[in-house]
Amino acid sequence: MKEFDIQEYMTHGVERVVSDAIKATLKNPKESAYMAKFAMASRSASKKRARLEAEGEHIPPFLIASITSSCNLHCAGCYSRCNNATEDTEPVRQLSDDDWLKVFDEADDLGVSFILLAGGEPLLRKGVIEAAGKKQNILFPIFTNGTYMADKYFDMFDKNRNLIPIMSIEGEKDATDKRRGDGVYDKLISNMDELNDRGLIYGASVTVTTENLKDVSSESFIGKLSDKGCKAVIFVEFVPVTDDSAHLAPGDEEREYLKKEIMRLRQEHPEMVFVSFPGDEKSSGGCIAAGRGFFHINSHGGAEPCPFSPYSDINVKETSLREAMNSRLFIALQNEGVLNDDHSGGCVLYEKRNEVETILGRA
Template sequence: MRYLNFPGGREKIPPYPHHKNFVYRSSVFFKANNLFNLFAINGVKYALKRKWLQFRHGFSIPYILLIDPTSACNLKCTGCWAADYSKTANLSFEKLDEILTDAKKLGVYDIIFSGGEPLMRKDDILNLCKKHSSLSFAMFTNGILIDENFANELASIGNLNVFISIEGFREKTDFRRGEGTFDKVIKVMELLKSKKIGFGFSICYHSQNCEEISSDKFLDFLRESGAWIGWLFNYMPMGKGADLSLIASPSQRRLVYERIMSYQKREDFTLIDFANMGHFAFGCVAAGNEYAHINSNGDLEPCAFFHYSDTNLHTMRLKEALSSNFYRHFRRQKPFSSNPFMPCPIMDAPEALSELSKCANVKSTHLQHCELMEELYKKTKPVSVEWEPVANELFSLLGKRERRKIALFSKFLMFKEK
């Protein structure tokens, strides 16, 4: 029986699909710095089966499949690429059903919905969760469309976890998301807590909110509001409408990292800092090594932030798509840096974009304003130059033993293509 710590106690997590099971596996994955934790994600049997399937099919199979059911959203957040997208791109229920069926055959059991706003497709999401009851689902949502009826469904189906977006207290959240958003989000959290539904939060941190979102005061507030886990993502300047002033400075990024690491250790609470925990995930996890992304147009992208592809799920099945030329080319370039504090080919090691752009038939999948990799490089190269000395210092502070462990596990986890 698994256990999960939460504000005020410790709960047994049943072995069958359950909305808190996803929280448990997420917490273990980002602490997988030894074999026990690595196998604990889904058990030794699953870990070995996954390796066998990789060698059988000849390509890497992700732990997690991230899917955008729609590009539509009920908010228009400042600097968000989804705000630029048309609202008409959707994956049909039939296509989503097909993708999930194929994912199960490949041994993928964790699915995350994002967008857009996935709850614009509320009924389809619930029906997919019910039909594919052996899968564990999660979704990144602004939460505003969660009402009492949906909360009751959420508690009933038991295999869907929600991560609610928030960016600080009222002033900071409403700054990007619109006036009144904070109050609506807190009302939803109170509703879920009243029904004893475990949920998580998702924070986009940027130049205007790093201090607040990493403070004990704010993190304590979210836990008291009922959150069981938290994800943090640094602002990525994707698309031609990106606001470069929102990119966190090196000192701000380091502040978030150090505070988050301290808080989760002190409070025994799982916080996942996507940009700064490369030393736990052993580098970039994109392009099927640990996760893969399908946008609302059906394009298979290496990552939700990496808007380039040579493959579309409307013309081929998932198995074929995961072994595409671009996915293989992307995986062969890894690691993008020997420093796990610089894992990302967008923000940390943009030199990789030059090599990645050489793969034939790769196109921009940004749904509104296509952006060449060369254009992206010009935006993020100065950021990486400023971050590098800070990243090098953080890496040195890990110690020789930890650095050797990272190198060893990176080789073990990195599936080598046939």
């Protein structure tokens, strides 16, 4: 059996997303023109990563950057609030706009193609979003609750096509407002209409649970998003951070159902990009966190394996992004096989958090 090649696996994943994005924007000249340029930049970035791989240094194509710890919503079951990583007010000692620009510059130099901006609520950090807009070689999906979207952001997205708003939605109105708060669904629909009218590309992020799995993958829901101009749907499997919410986490049966539905949706909706996170890691070489395929930088600069695994032994404010990618914690997680360990499915790092804490104590 051929040995699993993480570099090849991640490169093919990037190529598929870029290819799907080009097809999804063919009828939109501005977006199609940008995506064609980004495809060239992405190929160049892949070559950079391949050169470094040949020299013994693995560079992941993705970063997840939580650019703020502040959020205005209190969504039921939010992993970030349960981990005390999100607060109502803007904390002190977060990375500045310039700090984040430095991270983006280093990522560009190393061949990182995608930086997912998250929070908290990332649109609270307008200066960081503006800094991201300057890095046209990198695509920045911005995971937002959508409540702060106004003309200043619509105009910014129009000017900087590498900024892609990804709005969180739980399905239809009742499900969305139940988890996110009254009136959120109507605001999201209003945003979608405005983005569509302006010809701007955007996507939706859906937290998949055992309760909404069939609804959020249905033609009724996906067809409605497509009609409103949505070009990407990112299915994020619910990760329980409290024992009383464990029943909401998809198991093997639900994950297999979602996998088949995504295959169907890709065939029936070529105008959209579909991504599942974390996806079926048990049959695709293991977890891609901790620098294998991506890692997470929290709002204070701590380099963590994943947003669901908030442990860090190095800070990008005090060191380079390159050094953070090779942190002792990340190397230990990879070398000791935790990322490939057998588990019940879903998030291996959350399930094996005691082992992660033990490794952190040694790192």
